[in-house]
Amino acid sequence: MPFTTKLRDVRTILANRRTMRVAHRKLTDELASFRTTAERAELDELISRHTAAETAEIRAILYRQDLHRQQAGDRQTAGLGGYLG
DSSP states (O other): OOHHHHHHHHHHHHHHHHHHHHHHHHHHHHHHTOOSHHHHHHHHHHHTTSOHHHHHHHHHHHHHHHHHHHHHTOOOSOOTTSOOO
């Protein structure tokens, strides 16, 4: 494989990774807006309509955000794993 082809492939891979990071960051920011118990309960209801495989990334982001908020002492979240009831 010529060097120029390898270089093009590497650039394509890096561009794709960059696009994925930007999309992940945007999703994280959007999910961070669901802070109250009522908002999280609504979000959990929406997520429950989909399979675990489809929502794995969303659930992982929400878990990390909840953990971070709890460690920071901000108790207005729904808690680890979602809705407290």
